[in-house]
Amino acid sequence: MSHRAIGIFDSGVGGLTVLQEVLQTLPDEELNYLGDTARVPYGTKSPSTVIRYSLEAAEFLCRHGAKALVVACNTASSVAVPALEDRFQVPVIGVIEPGALRAVTLSRSGRIGVIGTEATVTSGAYTQAIHRLRPDARVFSAICPLFVPLAEEGWVNHPVTRMVAEEYLAPLLEQKIDTLVLGCTHYPLLKPALRALVGEEVCLVDSAEETARALAGMLQNQELQRAEGPGGVQFFVTDVPDRFERVGGGFLGSALTQVQRVRLD
C-alpha cells in the first residue's frame, strides 16, 4: 500500500487520453499530471533531446513523491524508458509495450500497421515490441506529422483530416493490415476520420486503455496501490495554463481547472 501519487507526463495535452483511462481504472489514486507545454511537441525532436526532457519531467514528478511513473507520450516512451529506469528507483510504465500487446492480441493475420510521430516511428520501438511478442508479425509503419496539429486544431472529422489520412494510410492499407496502432496519444481524437477510412475490418488500437490496465497490475503486484479513495488529479504545465486548459478539455472530455505552471529547466 502506498498513499503517494502516480506521476504521469507528456509533452502537452496528448497524454490526457491516457490520464482519462487511468482515472477510470484507478479512481482511488492520487495523480500528478505534467505537460511540458513550453517545449511541446516532442515528436519532431531527437532522441537525446527527448531523453533530457523526459528525465527533467520525471525528476519533477519524483520530487513530488511519485511512487510510479507513467510515460503518457509515445515519443518519450519509445526512446526514454531505459534512461528513466536507470535514473529513478520507482517503476516506469510506457505506452509502447501495452499498445504492442493489444495489437498482437487483436490481430488475426499478424499484419499490423503503426502510425506515429517521426521520432516514434524512426525509433522502431513498436516494431521491436511487437516482434518480441510475435516474431512472425509483419509491421508496416507510417509517419503522420500533420495528425497532431489537426487534432489540436479540433478538426477531428474534417474533410481535410480525411484527405490527409487517406494519403498517409494508403501504403499501410495496400499491405492489407488488419490492425492499426494509433502510436501517438493525439490520434485517438481522430478515430472518426480513421474509422471511416479503414472500415470496420481493421482494429484500431489505442494504448491508453491497455496502459491503464498494465499500471493497475503493476501497482497490485508491487503492493503500491492506495488503500482508500477518493483520488484526484493535480495538473502541472511548463507554459501558462490557458492553452492547455482550452485544448486539453477536448482531450480529457471534461473541464481542466487548477493547473499550475512550473519550470523544469
Add this chain to the structure above:
Amino acid sequence: MSHRAIGIFDSGVGGLTVLQEVLQTLPDEELNYLGDTARVPYGTKSPSTVIRYSLEAAEFLCRHGAKALVVACNTASSVAVPALEDRFQVPVIGVIEPGALRAVTLSRSGRIGVIGTEATVTSGAYTQAIHRLRPDARVFSAICPLFVPLAEEGWVNHPVTRMVAEEYLAPLLEQKIDTLVLGCTHYPLLKPALRALVGEEVCLVDSAEETARALAGMLQNQELQRAEGPGGVQFFVTDVPDRFERVGGGFLGSALTQVQRVRLD
C-alpha cells in the same frame, strides 16, 4: 565599420527565409544564425515563454559578438523586441515593422489582411504597427495553425494545403482585402497555394525582403557595416542538426552544412 557578426535567430527553420534575403542584400557580412530547434515552435506558446527563449537566444548571439540582432521570427518579433532592446546594447530589428511598412506601401484600399500564428495574431503587433503608419487602415487577421506543419511537411502546393488555405482565408477575402501580410516566416513557402487562392489582385507581403533592407539601412546609419567581404554564415541549433539540415534546405534554397548544436538553457 564593424567586423563583428550579425546575429539572427528564429525558433527553427522559418527564419532561413529572412536569412536568404539578408545574404543577398548584405553579401559582405558575417552572419550567425541560431534556430531554437529543441523548443520549436514558438507560435503556440505564451508571450512570457517566448520572451524568455528570445532573451536566451540573443544572449548566445551576443556572447558570440553580435553587433546587431535580427529577430527572424514573427512570433518573437511580436512580443519580445522591447525586452531585447532593454537587455542588450546592440540594435534589434524585428520583422513586424518592415512587414507593416511594406503592406501600407502596397495597399491602395487600406484593407489589409494579416495571417500568422496564434501568438502573433493575438499580440495585435501587426495591427498596431500598421495603424501607426496609416491610422485609417482596416486590418483583418486570421490564425493559421496548420500552415507551419504543412510548410515543414513540404506540401507547399498540395490539394490539402489549398483546402486549408481556403478555409482560413475565407473571412479575409470576404472583407475585400487588397494586401495580405504573410505574418510567419514559414508562409512564403506556401505562396503558390496562396496566390492561386487570392488571385493576382491581392498583394502578398513577405517581411523578409523589407527586413533585410531595414537592416542594411540601420547598419549604414550606425556605421556598423563590414568594410570588406566576402561574408559567410555559421549555423547553430539547439537540437541535433539532422532535421534542421533536411527541412531547412527547402527554406534556404540551398544545402545547409556545418551546423553546430548548442545549449541555451
